[in-house]
Amino acid sequence: MSNAGTPINIWCIVRENRSVFKITIGEANDLIDLRKVIKEEKPIYFANVDPDELILWRVNVASSILRNKDTPIEIYLNDKLEEPTNTVGDTFNNVGGKYPIKKRRIEQGWKSYTASDGHSVELPSQIIDMLESNKSVPDLRINFKTAFRNLHVGQSITLPHLGQEPKHFAEGYQGRTLLVTGQMIDIWDKISADSDHSIKRVLSGPMGVGKSYISYFLASKAYAEEWPVLYIADASDLNVESSETAGEVICEYFLALNKDILTAAELKKIVRFASDRNPQQVMVTVAEGILGLIKSTDRKALLIVDEHGILFEKDPVPLRIHLLSPLMNLNFWGEHYKFARVIFTGTAHARYEREYMKNGQYEFWVIYVGPLQSNVFDILLQLHPVLRIQGIKEEAKKVTNYVPRELIYLVEYIKKLNITITNVNWFQQVLKDFEIERVDKILTIAQKYYNDLPKTEKTRYYDALTSMFLPSKPVVQFEWKFLDLGLVYRFKEGITHYLPLCPSAQKALLKMYMSFDLPENIKNRLRIGSLTGEQFEETLFNRLVCKCNTTIQLKTTDLDNNNRNVITLQFNDYDLIKNSQLSLGPGNDKVLGRGFDRYPLFDYMLGPIFIQVSVSDFVTHNSKPSTNIRKAFETMSAQAGISQTQINGRNQIEMYLDEMYGPGHSAIIDPQNRFVVTRNGTRVSGFRIVYIRGSPGIPNHSRKVREFLDVAHVIFEEITEQLFRNIV
Numbered sequence: 001m002s003n004a005g006t007p008i009n010i011w012c013i014v015r016e017n018r019s020v021f022k023i024t025i026g027e028a029n030d031l032i033d034l035r036k037v038i039k040e041e042k043p044i045y046f047a048n049v050d051p052d053e054l055i056l057w058r059v060n061v062a063s064s065i066l067r068n069k070d071t072p073i074e075i076y077l078n079d080k081l082e083e084p085t086n087t088v089g090d091t092f093n094n095v096g097g098k099y100p101i102k103k104r105r106i107e108q109g110w111k112s113y114t115a116s117d118g119h120s121v122e123l124p125s126q127i128i129d130m131l132e133s134n135k136s137v138p139d140l141r142i143n144f145k146t147a148f149r150n151l152h153v154g155q156s157i158t159l160p161h162l163g164q165e166p167k168h169f170a171e172g173y174q175g176r177t178l179l180v181t182g183q184m185i186d187i188w189d190k191i192s193a194d195s196d197h198s199i200k201r202v203l204s205g206p207m208g209v210g211k212s213y214i215s216y217f218l219a220s221k222a223y224a225e226e227w228p229v230l231y232i233a234d235a236s237d238l239n240v241e242s243s244e245t246a247g248e249v250i251c252e253y254f255l256a257l258n259k260d261i262l263t264a265a266e267l268k269k270i271v272r273f274a275s276d277r278n279p280q281q282v283m284v285t286v287a288e289g290i291l292g293l294i295k296s297t298d299r300k301a302l303l304i305v306d307e308h309g310i311l312f313e314k315d316p317v318p319l320r321i322h323l324l325s326p327l328m329n330l331n332f333w334g335e336h337y338k339f340a341r342v343i344f345t346g347t348a349h350a351r352y353e354r355e356y357m358k359n360g361q362y363e364f365w366v367i368y369v370g371p372l373q374s375n376v377f378d379i380l381l382q383l384h385p386v387l388r389i390q391g392i393k394e395e396a397k398k399v400t401n402y403v404p405r406e407l408i409y410l411v412e413y414i415k416k417l418n419i420t421i422t423n424v425n426w427f428q429q430v431l432k433d434f435e436i437e438r439v440d441k442i443l444t445i446a447q448k449y450y451n452d453l454p455k456t457e458k459t460r461y462y463d464a465l466t467s468m469f470l471p472s473k474p475v476v477q478f479e480w481k482f483l484d485l486g487l488v489y490r491f492k493e494g495i496t497h498y499l500p501l502c503p504s505a506q507k508a509l510l511k512m513y514m515s516f517d518l519p520e521n522i523k524n525r526l527r528i529g530s531l532t533g534e535q536f537e538e539t540l541f542n543r544l545v546c547k548c549n550t551t552i553q554l555k556t557t558d559l560d561n562n563n564r565n566v567i568t569l570q571f572n573d574y575d576l577i578k579n580s581q582l583s584l585g586p587g588n589d590k591v592l593g594r595g596f597d598r599y600p601l602f603d604y605m606l607g608p609i610f611i612q613v614s615v616s617d618f619v620t621h622n623s624k625p626s627t628n629i630r631k632a633f634e635t636m637s638a639q640a641g642i643s644q645t646q647i648n649g650r651n652q653i654e655m656y657l658d659e660m661y662g663p664g665h666s667a668i669i670d671p672q673n674r675f676v677v678t679r680n681g682t683r684v685s686g687f688r689i690v691y692i693r694g695s696p697g698i699p700n701h702s703r704k705v706r707e708f709l710d711v712a713h714v715i716f717e718e719i720t721e722q723l724f725r726n727i728v
Helices: 031-041 063-067 098-107 125-132 141-147 182-192 211-224 243-258 264-271 279-296 308-312 322-327 350-356 361-365 374-382 392-400 404-417 424-451 455-469 503-514 520-527 533-546 618-622 629-633 652-661 716-723
Strands: 007-013 020-026 111-114 120-123 156-158 177-179 199-204 229-232 301-305 340-346 366-368 488-493 495-500 551-556 565-570 573-576 591-594 604-606 609-614 665-669 675-679 688-693 711-714
Touching (some): 007 031, 125 243, 125 279, 182 199, 211 340, 279 301, 279 340, 308 340, 392 424, 533 591, 533 609, 551 711, 551 716, 618 688, 629 665, 652 665, 652 675
Parallel strands (some): 199 340, 199 366
Antiparallel strands (some): 111 120, 551 565
């Protein structure tokens, strides 16, 4: 078919399979001719369709959006071509040569603008107004470059203004001070490095651990490095009624941050489809162009959206406002766009991670944010007139667990009491009262969540709590609504683990846990004395924590059922030992400590008492290298979180006791196979190694008792009598 009039190129996309192809046709040809040309271009695909049966729509949107199979294409099919005698030129006059475009732009009020590189570009008047406005304009880049000079962990920076700021920024006693954390630098090093693919990350963690400060740091650093940056400090700015309003927000924030570095070519790129739309759609079209520029630019560019979870609290906003679909669908930022950097940060974000991150994205792209590093938190405390005081500072660190949100609550509590006295002993009572108040508030939140759960979810919640408090159990995931309460944080060590956010959260969740009954299947197995190892550990833990603030007395024997004695367990709290330590540290000898997952040799520690737990008999349990008690008296080998420098030639028991009570401990098995544990030559009072068996049977280890004369053995029947009496 011959072309009538000036030939023009038209890109076509097939609705059913999203395939794209180009045709050439004359302006004067009609739409009947157009259908024939389309069929001739794809004769195989349209083999069973007559040209006049082809249904055509005129669309004005970037082909990259339409080609994305996750994008619902129907929303763009509003302009159906139904009049067969219309000419191609009249129908597609936006691609009909330079003059119609120029004429239309003049009619729409486009003006010339001189870009940062000195070249002129035609832009819509609304965009020029934004470029000439002072709204949301940041401080000079040189001020940011100066602030980031000699960047290092623990650095205290007073950041200039970026045009936007995180919610509640500069409201606390530290003002505009930003403390640089190791995680900030690690993430920056990752996204600023050269890459053959785009880099997408989702920062996830409970409210108040500093995610927004990380986002602000990254946006500020990218701005200082002269990257094109779109920074949305609060995604609720995008939770609006229309695409036009959302587009205006994107345009305002992007142009304010980047007008001094955008070239004429880049500006031309982001407005290239704007003349094709009606004037009300200009902001939407330019916003699409901005997202496209960040994705496909030839220099590093950053999109960072804070409070991202707000977009998914109810009905996802990106499903209602399709301009924002790239903020839901990470596949939009295809792997081959090697300069694109995308960061989503969110409180109440677990729903997005669980429901909208697909095909392994969650495993590879989520970065967990938890409590601050101790040395960074120290600097934060130094900024407060009371909490900086030696002795008080250490206690404040314990009660807050290095969590900025908890520190804010503590500072508000101190301010409310108008505290000026700085006596350390007196202040400890203040901290206890603060913790009681926080526990009550957190418990109310947790109980409301639990009461609203269906029965099946209540069972999973119990299992998830148990696995969090008992690291030997396989991890059970919390449901996303619980995660969004912000009471626990996550970290990765091979797999994802959960920990209470702070001591107040731990106490509140333990209170809840202690109110739960044991599962019926465990009760039934307990009654017949046939628990699995995992079930016995769960049952024992459940009963032990329920005996907090009471006295537990257990009858013991040696490994051959002789030398009867009694072991007394008294504790006022329960806590988990972190994997960089072997103990809970000084002042915690009345706290029942549980070793982290793969903690060497022992299960529980209480002051100088070391406890092993197993359903096996002692000989079987002790035959494994990982549980052989003799290893506890041999020089310890380096392991995760504990270096040879820390070990310094000591064995596990010596290291534990040094951490708890101070240096100078010695722990040996003497030639008579007795445990000899001293500090500076004096016997350590109360040192015991206890073995608790979780299956019926009397110890009858006549040979093994000669090797371990001092192991105190507790039989299953005694545990049942003292702890399980109300169950069996």
